[in-house]
Amino acid sequence: MICFVTEQASPRISDLARADNGRVQTPDYLSGLNPEQREAVETTEGPVLVLAGAGTGKTRVLTTRLAHILATGRARPWEMLVVTFTNKAAREMRERISHLIGPDAEGLRWLGTFHSVAAQILRRHAELVGLQSSFTILDTDDQERLLKQLLEAANIDTKKHTPKSLAGAIDQWKNRGWTPEKLPPGEDFAEGKGQKLYAAYQNRLRTLNACDFGDLLLHNLTILSQNADIAEEYRRRFKYILVDEYQDTNVAQYLWLRLLTSSSGNVCCVGDDDQSIYGWRGAEVDNILRFERDFPGAKVIRLEQNYRSTAHILGAAGALIAANKERLGKQLWTEDDSGDKVRVRGFWDGDAEARMIAEEIEDARRRGIAYKDIAVLVRASFQMRAFEERFVMLAIPYKVIGGPRFFERAEIRDAHAYIRLIQSEADDLAFERIVNVPKRGVGDTSVSKILHMGRENGVSAMQIVRHLMTSDELPGRTRTPLTNFVRDLDRWRDLLKTGTPHWQVMETVLDESGYTDMQKADKTSGQTRLDNLKELVQSMQQFDTLQSYLEHVSLVMDLERNAEEESSSGSVQIMTLHGAKGLEFPLVFLPGWEEGVFPSQRSIDEKGIKGLEEERRLAYVGVTRAKRDARISFAANRMVYGRWQTQMPSRFVDELPIEHVEPQSDTGYYSPTPAQRPQSRWDDKPFAGSSHDTPGWKRAQASSNKAIYGDTGFGANLHGGNASARNTYAPARKAIVEGKARVIAPAPKPSGDWSRGDRVFHQKFGYGLVTAIEGNKLVVDFEKAGEKKVIDSFVEKS
DNA sequence: AATTCCTCCATTTTT
DNA sequence: TGGAGGAATT
Numbered sequence: 001m002i003c004f005v006t007e008q009a010s011p012r013i014s015d016l017a018r019a020d021n022g023r024v025q026t027p028d029y030l031s032g033l034n035p036e037q038r039e040a041v042e043t044t045e046g047p048v049l050v051l052a053g054a055g056t057g058k059t060r061v062l063t064t065r066l067a068h069i070l071a072t073g074r075a076r077p078w079e080m081l082v083v084t085f086t087n088k089a090a091r092e093m094r095e096r097i098s099h100l101i102g103p104d105a106e107g108l109r110w111l112g113t114f115h116s117v118a119a120q121i122l123r124r125h126a127e128l129v130g131l132q133s134s135f136t137i138l139d140t141d142d143q144e145r146l147l148k149q150l151l152e153a154a155n156i157d158t159k160k161h162t163p164k165s166l167a168g169a170i171d172q173w174k175n176r177g178w179t180p181e182k183l184p185p186g187e188d189f190a191e192g193k194g195q196k197l198y199a200a201y202q203n204r205l206r207t208l209n210a211c212d213f214g215d216l217l218l219h220n221l222t223i224l225s226q227n228a229d230i231a232e233e234y235r236r237r238f239k240y241i242l243v244d245e246y247q248d249t250n251v252a253q254y255l256w257l258r259l260l261t262s263s264s265g266n267v268c269c270v271g272d273d274d275q276s277i278y279g280w281r282g283a284e285v286d287n288i289l290r291f292e293r294d295f296p297g298a299k300v301i302r303l304e305q306n307y308r309s310t311a312h313i314l315g316a317a318g319a320l321i322a323a324n325k326e327r328l329g330k331q332l333w334t335e336d337d338s339g340d341k342v343r344v345r346g347f348w349d350g351d352a353e354a355r356m357i358a359e360e361i362e363d364a365r366r367r368g369i370a371y372k373d374i375a376v377l378v379r380a381s382f383q384m385r386a387f388e389e390r391f392v393m394l395a396i397p398y399k400v401i402g403g404p405r406f407f408e409r410a411e412i413r414d415a416h417a418y419i420r421l422i423q424s425e426a427d428d429l430a431f432e433r434i435v436n437v438p439k440r441g442v443g444d445t446s447v448s449k450i451l452h453m454g455r456e457n458g459v460s461a462m463q464i465v466r467h468l469m470t471s472d473e474l475p476g477r478t479r480t481p482l483t484n485f486v487r488d489l490d491r492w493r494d495l496l497k498t499g500t501p502h503w504q505v506m507e508t509v510l511d512e513s514g515y516t517d518m519q520k521a522d523k524t525s526g527q528t529r530l531d532n533l534k535e536l537v538q539s540m541q542q543f544d545t546l547q548s549y550l551e552h553v554s555l556v557m558d559l560e561r562n563a564e565e566e567s568s569s570g571s572v573q574i575m576t577l578h579g580a581k582g583l584e585f586p587l588v589f590l591p592g593w594e595e596g597v598f599p600s601q602r603s604i605d606e607k608g609i610k611g612l613e614e615e616r617r618l619a620y621v622g623v624t625r626a627k628r629d630a631r632i633s634f635a636a637n638r639m640v641y642g643r644w645q646t647q648m649p650s651r652f653v654d655e656l657p658i659e660h661v662e663p664q665s666d667t668g669y670y671s672p673t674p675a676q677r678p679q680s681r682w683d684d685k686p687f688a689g690s691s692h693d694t695p696g697w698k699r700a701q702a703s704s705n706k707a708i709y710g711d712t713g714f715g716a717n718l719h720g721g722n723a724s725a726r727n728t729y730a731p732a733r734k735a736i737v738e739g740k741a742r743v744i745a746p747a748p749k750p751s752g753d754w755s756r757g758d759r760v761f762h763q764k765f766g767y768g769l770v771t772a773i774e775g776n777k778l779v780v781d782f783e784k785a786g787e788k789k790v791i792d793s794f795v796e797k798s
Numbered sequence: 799a800a801t802t803c804c805t806c807c808a809t810t811t812t813t
Numbered sequence: 814t815g816g817a818g819g820a821a822t823t
Binding site: 639 | 814815
């Protein structure tokens, strides 16, 4: 097990360096590294690509390398450019580094996310792209409202072309480094209006002295590529460049890095092509795949010894990812050959799956595993509810990771809008957000009139309001509240100017504007919101100036993360596979491995083989999160969007090698009467006669399908006679499509088949009598389970 | 301005 | 199925 050389135990690197007249000979911090890790740390000159597999000590290598460069005097802290993707990663790295090198870590000014570093550079040269250095960074909400206005101004149907989809398109364009002028002809939005809209949007941003997240990088590209002297200055400044999660870089980030990398190229990129799961938001795996071409003479170091998981888990994950064609290739290994095989289990339906997972969690708990050490990882968030419901029922503490963020809550945004408008009258988006919050009697009509006039005349909304106060273009009932509004704003601004701390101004504003009262009046969630606002005021106190606070919230939106992580220490974690990246848990449940769900049908439809491979990488990420136990499951039937659907197990299930997997059967998955059940891969003696290279599942599927449909009666009409022909060796793809079309619940079978008083048998509840019929649902009074509502196709007459 | 009614639509998410 | 957002209604 790797223990990070840290804290009190290890001597400070600055001391180490001094100890031997500045010459460091195999200092302690290098001693625990394996040969590859050590090579990655010590190869300081020239381009290096570290291909770090899951759980191979990537973070340790990264921080040690950084410390090593500083300790050996190769660079001063401010000569290092260190970029990460998330604030969390940046924060963790800074913490670790400061343990190693002490106060010197303060000097790491250029350690941060791509966006925060780019923002720093942009502030210094903003005027070169037509901005003032005090520019504000738009959040997605503001962005969408702005785009909506533009779409409406261009007479585009906002139903057909939503602001959101335009925001998405622009985001993708910016990810590729395209300014409006450089937009390729093929790229478009709303029948030829794409480029115009994009240009109009950029203009509008400039007027508002604002930029969006994409601009932080895009403007950097413009500045650096058009000003050779500035680019050269930065290239000289950054003696060493370190990039984490390189597989996640998009084109814009890639170009930006290249502009900052000098020809000597002391650049070290760390990543894992097998964990590239953000292609859909612009990440280019290609960046990592072609590193050696980009940097001739680059050294590629593979970290393959895994310190996280057991051999079975790695074996299963390794075989899975081996099915991908587009990869550089790594073979993870471990010295830990203890532990159980990966369990794979098929269930009759989603309920059974959730029930069993909950039971297994309770069981694990009894064996002494803490809730916080257990995770349920799903492909998409709609799969979470089933588990939440089950966990609530059994009082299993759980935490859903990845809900709405603190700064994205409406009340926080409202508060920010107030303070922004006080700070800068030109902030039309802030104005629009809160002129009538709380209700002041300024309706939508007046607001859009004001905004429109502002845009017509090229002035801010507030200027228009000041003008309207002295004219009679607005009725008195609108004019009075607006006058009061302006008066209030002026008063608050004076407070700020006369040196009242910004957080106190915030408090005053919330109280005097009536916002607090408005929330007090809300019985349902008012209290929560007030609590959030209190927290907001508190967090503002940590900043000296309003400016620095606002900068912080727009770039570092992770206030809640800390609180969340602490409070969740005693809970089972439910999260998406994407959200689980970089984390590890002793026990991991991976439910929902079904064709169409995982791999997601949409990914395959939209991106073909590339999409599928990304899904497979996601599966790989999921399995490798587990330290001791991974439990994969799938359900034959699932309620999706209110309809029962039947699906095949995921092809990924098939790709798991038998030697690392322990299949388990669940009787519910098969025909109700065990005697009629054919032998299959998932039967009591699973994998009987089938080995890794046998397409075992497909064969088994043919027979078990027959069992399901034949015996329970549903589906027989839907499939007609060709059920068996389809299943044999048909490509899985085809099966999915048909599987999707297979709607079970509203079977064409006339519901009149049932009548009150019928005696029926249900797989789970046993025998009972039908007491009512509601369409395809039956209310049955079961002898053992009591009264339940069930879908008719789930029971049979007895 | 508030309420209810209706229709539409359902990955993954960071900055 | 359920929730969100828009339209229609009071």
